Structure formats: C-alpha cells, structure tokens
Amino acid sequence: MTSRERTDFWSEHVTSYQARMGYSYPRTDDFHAGTIRQCTDTYQLVKFWSDTIKYTRTAGQVRHHPDEDYRLVLPLAGELVMRQDDQEIRLMPETGFLLTFATPFEALHDASTRTLIMSIPAQEVNGRLNRSSPIATGLDLTTGLGRVVGDMLTGLHKERDTLTGGQFDAVSDKLVELLCMLAAGDDRPTAPGHLTEVETVVRRYIREHAADPDMTGATLAQALGWSLRQVQLALQHGGTTPRELIREERLQLVRDRLRAPAYRHMTITELAYASGFSSSSALSTAFRQRFGVCPREMRHGGPSPSAIRSGVD
Template identity: 65%
Template structure:
C-alpha cells in the first residue's frame, strides 16, 4: 500500500510529478491539465500481483488513451470506475457516460478512451485483469456504459470496494485478492449484457448466486424469495425461473439450507448446550415445532432423536 501527493514537490513541478506517478502503475496515456501552475492530487494505492485499487483525488484533468498508445503499450485489462464525489465523463466506443456518485462503469484499456474528471471529483479505480471478465461476460463487457450502484447488487459491489479501501491496513495480500475476486464475481452477474430472465446462461449464474446467498443467510428468519431477489438486484421471477430449472423453489431451498444448518449443529459437540428451541430460532425457524415437523419429513427422525443417536455413536 502506498500514498502519494503532489504536496511532495514544488507547485511548478506537480503536473510532471502527477503524469510520472500515474504512469508508474498505468500503461501509456495522455494527460491534459486544466491548470498547470499548482495542480493538486493524491492517491492511495493498494495492489497485489492480481488486483489494484486506487482512491484518487485531483484537480480537473483529462486522461486519454489513443489507438497508437493501445498498440505500443498494450493492456487488455479493465478499470472499474466508481466516483465518490463530483462528476466524471467517459467516452469510449462512440459512447459518452456521465458518472456521479452511485454510478460506475467498466473502461477497457484495450481500446481508446477519454476520461474527464472535474475539480471536485474523487473516485475508486479497481484494476481487473481481462481474463476475469472476458470469460464470464463472453467478451461482452458494457464499455462506457453506466452501472447503477445505488441499490441491490450494484450497491453491494460499491460497498465491498469501499470496504477494501477502509480495511487496507488490516488485509493481507491473500485476503485482498479474495475480496476482489468476490467483487468481480458479483460484477459479472450485475453487468452481464444478456439479462433476459429466460436466458439459460444467465439463469445458471442466478442459481449459483442464489444458492450461495441462501447458504450464507439461511439463519435470518426474515429471509424470503422476495427479500433475497431485492438484495441481489434481480426480480423474484428471475430467481424462481433459475431454481425451477433445477427442480426447486426459493421457499424449498431456504428450508433445505436451514435443515442442513440444524443437522450440522446437532452433530457439533460445541452446540450440545443448545436446546432444540434454541436451535430452531438460531437457524431461522419460527418455532421448535415447525423445525421438528420439517426435520422429520426430511430426515425421517426428529432433531432430538438425531442428537441422541449421535451421542450413542
């Protein structure tokens, strides 16, 4: 992790310092400064061999990457650009996108672009290797297209990026990469260009994400198909279609995960002090009787019988 600021050098040298500093970790670009007499900027940079996250603040500046620069200094990776304040304008592939807080975009460094940051803008820039997006998105990344990060899955992505920065002093490289992997996985689902609710590839992604979400939140008594769909940024119909393809429903999947959780705790010696009622509430069931009925239907024995059998074994 490193922090740099133009305050380190004389005002007349600051534009040169900034161009050189950004160029030390980004491929060749052009820089056009609105003011050259006393440019101000600062970066906080976290990086490993896989990912890089930079929080950047500066006076007004325009970055550009020409076709010649793309050829001479190739970089096929992407930058996830998330404004925190101000406005950023991105032009790429004959599209112009105006970004403000709560929005974001994916910019390809494998194609020419222009990026104008106003004097009040601060932003996160997450560098993502091309292989992490091109495969999952089938090379259909939404270049210079605005992503709504104000709610649902988009807000989860934005929050995770902010948390990566906030916890920068306490994360190992392995932990940083693990969280970044997760961000990219969620981003692929969110930014997939083919979001038709009946698209088979999309439904497979939805099913995978839903199963993981249910496993992580099964103990929440408020978990329903509707609340899950809202949090993940999909419609309830999309979630239902994804699970219908594999023979289940949101309600059945949630119940199955809760029963699995109870069974694991019944077999865990550290949970022997918990009563069946305790286990029911701790696993998302409304009552011990509701748990017992569902458990017997699923496993052929009551929770108490399974616990006793485990003690005798």
C-alpha cells in the same frame, strides 16, 4: 517542487500505476493531486484526487503500449466524464463504469472529484462475460447487487490497513464475480433484494410446467428472463437445485395422477411420458427412491395417503 515539476510528476505517477496515457492540464500554475494505493500481484485499488485534468488514451498508445486489463471506476464525490466507443457517460457517486484500456478513451476529472479505480485482469472479466470488449454503460450501485459491489469496493479501501494481501485478493475475487453478474444484467432477479421472492417464482413456474419434457434449468431461466446463475442462487437459497426441483415436481405430478380417477385409463408408461419423464423405467426408479414404492404399487394400494404426505413433507 515547481508547478511544472508537479504536473510532470503526476503524469509519470499515474502512468506507473495504470498505463501510457496523455495528460491535459487546464491549469499548471498550482496543480495539486494525490493517491492512496493498495495492490497485490493480481489486483490494484487506487483512490485518487486532483485538480481539473483530462486523461486521454489514444489508438497509438493502445497499439504501442497494450494493456488488456479492465478498471472498475467509481466516483466517491464530484463528477467524472467518460468517453469511449462514441459514448459519453457522466459518472456520479454510486454509478460505476467498467473501463478497458484496450480501446481509446477520454476521462475528464474536475477538482471536486474523488475516485476509486480498481485494476482487474482481463481474463477475470472476459471469461465470465464471454466477451473481450468494453462495457460502455454505467453500472447502478445504489440497489440490489450493485449496492453490494459498491459497498465491497469502498470497504476494501476503508479497511486497507487491516487486510492482508490474501484477504485483499479473496475479497477482490468475490467482488469481480459479482461485478460480472451485474455487468451482464444478471442482477435483475435480486434487484428487490429478496432471493426468496425469486425462489417462489421459479418454484411456481416449475410446478406449472413440470410435464414439459424439455424443461431444464437453462430453459426455465430463459423463459423467466433471468440468468441460469441467478436461478441456481435462488434455489440454493432454498436448499435445492433446478434439476432436483424439476424431478421432484414431476414425481409429485405422477403421484397425484396415480390417485386421480381421471387418469385411471393411462398406463404407467403413458403417465411417465405425460409427466415429463423420458421412460417408464426412469420414472419407476426415481419414484421408488422418493416414495418407497413403485408407481404400480401406488396405484393399487401402496402406503396410505397420510404416510405419503408425511414423506413429502
């Protein structure tokens, strides 16, 4: 095969795997390149390498050869320069890029670069991120959730000969879920890698704000600067949910106030409202389910404090 035939073949080869693009070869006299491909009807993962080349997807190609899907791009060696939406990002190993073919771009690939590129259906990304636009930012895959995503992507490639199609799709599904959390910035709480630390902060916040009747999982997540999903994951790690923990802390608050002389002047209804409950009946129902007595019985005797403490524990 002549050098010209090799470059023509490469252009057709990459187009068949990806989408219509332009190819600029600084050198055509001795071009070398190669790919390793894994694919199912849903996902595709390609490792590719080549001599220096520039890929260009123009506005005309976007219009006449539409492709709405995303590509997760991760250099394994060398450097890959991506230009899209008037931004330029230099990708090194352990830095990913979520690229859309629905917007023009340029990619500069030198001879030292080895790259993984995963094709992801647009609906798998847009639905989770509530958007349909490129994410023009580098993704740090060195720590926390980013490292998990990077390890999963490279692991998929390394285990290509042992995974079934179903297993490949199952891992890809989970990878995309985590990728979208990362792209949305939802990995911030887990960046230290300790869900227990996140859980501790969330529990402390709920305990300190239990009396707020408007507190929900969403509002506390917003107050802490995290996503609701991350709060849910942290509490799931501890065996509970935001809703359950808020209710538990409010019940504990009422129990403590029923015992405290400083709150003797307050009626049960007043205590209910002051402790975040919507009504005295809502408090009474939840309180009896939790402690086995109603608030009034607790105030006027009820089970011994030691029995109540053991019940809490």
